[in-house]
Structure formats: structure tokens, C-alpha cells
Amino acid sequence: MKRLRGKLVVVVSAFVMAIGITGCSSAGTSGNAGNESAAKIGDQIVLKLSEPQVDEYPDSIAEKEFAKRVEELSDGRIKVEVYTGGQLGDETTTIEQTQVGIIDIGRANAGPLTQFADSLGVFSFPFLFDSREHMWNALDSSLKEELFTDLEKSDLVGLAFYDAGARSFYSTDPIESVNDVEGKKIRVMQNDILIDAFKKLGTSPTPLAASEVYSALQMGVIEGGENNVSTYVADGHFEVAKNFTLSEHLRIPGVLFMSKQSWDKLSEEDQGIIKEAAEESEETQLKEYDEYSQTAMDRVMESGNNVVELSDEERAAFKEKVEPLYEEYDSTYGDLFQAIEDAR
Incomplete structure (x- = not known):
């Protein structure tokens, strides 16, 4: 595919499971989301897609194009209902409910998916990719099949990758060299590999919930964080950490x-339609993400x-500071590191 460059488990009653229609009871589900998933109405198949982000987010826009394309390719036999804004739950809830077949299709960051497919942990290594183009070269290689095969062991069928931007440092004082992060309290995600990496950089990594970061920056509990520019703006962190x-x-x-359960109910032809539409949606998502990120950078x-x-x-x-981390995890991720190196 041509690329743009540069760039819990919900308890379900035995009766409901027996008739093959599952209920969706996430606390975040709105009343208009309905109670049926993977429903078949006459000759039409209706699939539910859960998106934690709002309507205007690039992923949501791409998923609506995906739904439209599925309907076109299937001559209206398959309808994908897209529920945005976390109506069916946050990322973790979406993963869990898709895993057991309550939700048919979901979208989540590779970070939380790591607990369902160990190989996705490879994306936690800093400076793994030289550029956005390098990442997409890797994701368009045999690496994609390997990662999706691992995901399928947890009853999830990988359909497509979406761009989530590049994470960068933001701070109350400028960071212009590796020496400038020495001793700084930097908020990181709760991720063992990342925490270890940031220690190697000389920082004092501080895991915090995303909701706590703004006030922690404001009160001096931490001196910086790291995220993509869109989130830096959306969460208001650009107001209290003026250096990016x-x-x-x-x-x-x-x-x-x-969901593997929903996937296995489809014919081979319909599986092909879902795959084709999902892969086409990657292009839409990339284009939308470029515009979204540029708007955020303009605001900064x-x-x-x-x-x-x-x-x-x-x-x-x-x-260079984090190179030892790769050596420590070579026995686990060595083959994946090599595949990514080969995609340069």
C-alpha cells in the first residue's frame, strides 16, 4: 500500500450466550448503543465498532470511512455501526469486550494491547524507529503478520495499524540535549520497559495517571512529561510546560x-471485505492525523x-543512552528488533 510520507470482562447470562446475541453492559455505554452485537437482521450482518476517541479524532473519521467501504464492498450486506466517544468503554474495556465477542471490532493503542500479545511490547523501546516512514515500512513487512498472529492467540484478529504520532518531551525548563534530562522528574506511562529506559537516560521516571499530570506540572511535583503534540495540547499540558x-x-x-468469535462467523469472502476496507482506512487515518497534528502544533x-x-x-x-536496554531484552525481542532494522 502506498503510504503518506514523513510522517471487567462483562458477565453475560447463559441464556444470552446460548442464543448467540451478547449484551453490552459497559459503564460507559450510552442508552442508544443497543444491546445486540454481531447481530444478523435478515440477510444483513450488523457489526459494532467501539472507538474511545471523539467523533472528530482521526481514528473515528477513518473508522467511519471503513464502515462506509464495508457496506459498499458487501453491497449493503454488512453494516458496521461505529460508536465513538467511549460509548462502549475505554481502550481496556474495548479490548476485553472484543476479546469475548461482546464488541465485534475495537481500536486501542498497542500499549494496552501488550498484555494480550507480548510481541507488541516491542513498541515500548525508545528510538526504535528512525522516522515515521521507517515505522510504516516495518508495519508493511512480515512484521505485521507476526504481530497479528500473536494477537490472535488472545482471540483478537488484527485488521490494521493506525498512526498515533511520535511521543516527545515537554518540560517546564528547556530540554536541548541529553544532559538536560539528567535528574528531571519526568512523567511516564506505567510500563516497565519505559521506566527502565528513562532511568538509563538519567531521568527520575514518575508513573502517573494521565489525569494527574496537569496538576503535577503546575505544583512542581514533576518537571516534564512525554507525549505526542496532539495530546500535549488536548490535555492542556502546553499551558503549564512551555517547552516541547x-x-x-x-x-x-x-x-x-x-473479535475472533465474530470473525469466525463470517464467510471467507466477507472476511476479505473487512480486511480490504480496514487496510484502505489506514490511508484515511494517516491523512487525518497529519492535519490533526499540524493543528495542534500551530496552537503550540x-x-x-x-x-x-x-x-x-x-x-x-x-x-546511545538506551542501547543497553536492547541488549537486555534481546532474548525476548531480538527477532523483532532485526525485522525492524531490516525495514530501514
Whole structure:
């Protein structure tokens, strides 16, 4: 596929399971979401898709195009109902409910999916990719099949990857070199590999819930964080941490996936339709994400924030600091590291 460059488990009654129609009882589900999943109305198959992000988010827009394309390719036999804004639950709930067949199709970041497919943990390694193009070259290679095969062991069928941008540092004081992160309290996700990596960079990694970051920056509990520019703006962190350093140290893609139970109910022809439409939706998502990110960066610049572009030498100095991490995890991820290296 041609690319744009640059760039819990809910308890279900035995009766409901017996008749093959599952209920959706997530606390986040709205009343208009209905109670049926993988329903068949006459000759039409109706599939539910759960998207935790809002309508205007690039993933949501791509999923609506996916739904439209599925309907076109199937001559109206398959209808995908897209529920955005977390109506059917957050990312973790979406994964769990899709895994057991309550939701037919879901989308989540590869981070939380790691607990269902160990191989997806490879995206937690900083400076794994040289660029966005490098990441997509890798995801378009045999690596994609390997990662999706691992996902299927947890009853989830991988359909497509979505771009989630590059994560960079933001801070109350400028970060212009690897020396500037020494001793800084940087908020990180609760992820053992990332925490270890940030220790190797010399920071004091501080795992916090996303909802706590703004006040922690405001009160000086932490001195910085790391995320993509869109989230930096959307969460308001650009208001209290005025320095954004384009380290682009992490690229963790999103994944569009389907319940194995729902997938197995489809004919081979219909499975092909779902796959084709999902892969086509990647292009829509990439285009929308570019525009979304640019809007966020424009907001940062208009606010007068300091945007730091690292030189190749400085970025290499950051990468050198985390090299030992790759050696420590070589027995687990060595083959994946090599596949990504080969995609350069």
C-alpha cells in the first residue's frame, strides 16, 4: 500500500450466550448503543465498532470511512455501526469486550494491547524507529503478520495499524540535549520497559495517571512529561510546560482489531471485505492525523511556546543512552528488533 510520507470482562447470562446475541453492559455505554452485537437482521450482518476517541479524532473519521467501504464492498450486506466517544468503554474495556465477542471490532493503542500479545511490547523501546516512514515500512513487512498472529492467540484478529504520532518531551525548563534530562522528574506511562529506559537516560521516571499530570506540572511535583503534540495540547499540558522538544523517541501505533468469535462467523469472502476496507482506512487515518497534528502544533506556536528541534548528533546521544536496554531484552525481542532494522 502506498503510504503518506514523513510522517471487567462483562458477565453475560447463559441464556444470552446460548442464543448467540451478547449484551453490552459497559459503564460507559450510552442508552442508544443497543444491546445486540454481531447481530444478523435478515440477510444483513450488523457489526459494532467501539472507538474511545471523539467523533472528530482521526481514528473515528477513518473508522467511519471503513464502515462506509464495508457496506459498499458487501453491497449493503454488512453494516458496521461505529460508536465513538467511549460509548462502549475505554481502550481496556474495548479490548476485553472484543476479546469475548461482546464488541465485534475495537481500536486501542498497542500499549494496552501488550498484555494480550507480548510481541507488541516491542513498541515500548525508545528510538526504535528512525522516522515515521521507517515505522510504516516495518508495519508493511512480515512484521505485521507476526504481530497479528500473536494477537490472535488472545482471540483478537488484527485488521490494521493506525498512526498515533511520535511521543516527545515537554518540560517546564528547556530540554536541548541529553544532559538536560539528567535528574528531571519526568512523567511516564506505567510500563516497565519505559521506566527502565528513562532511568538509563538519567531521568527520575514518575508513573502517573494521565489525569494527574496537569496538576503535577503546575505544583512542581514533576518537571516534564512525554507525549505526542496532539495530546500535549488536548490535555492542556502546553499551558503549564512551555517547552516541547521534538525528540520523537517513541512511536506506538494504534491497532484496529476484531473479535475472533465474530470473525469466525463470517464467510471467507466477507472476511476479505473487512480486511480490504480496514487496510484502505489506514490511508484515511494517516491523512487525518497529519492535519490533526499540524493543528495542534500551530496552537503550540501561536501560544509562544519554545519548540526545540534536536540535531542528529543530540538525538544519537539520547539513543546511545538506551542501547543497553536492547541488549537486555534481546532474548525476548531480538527477532523483532532485526525485522525492524531490516525495514530501514
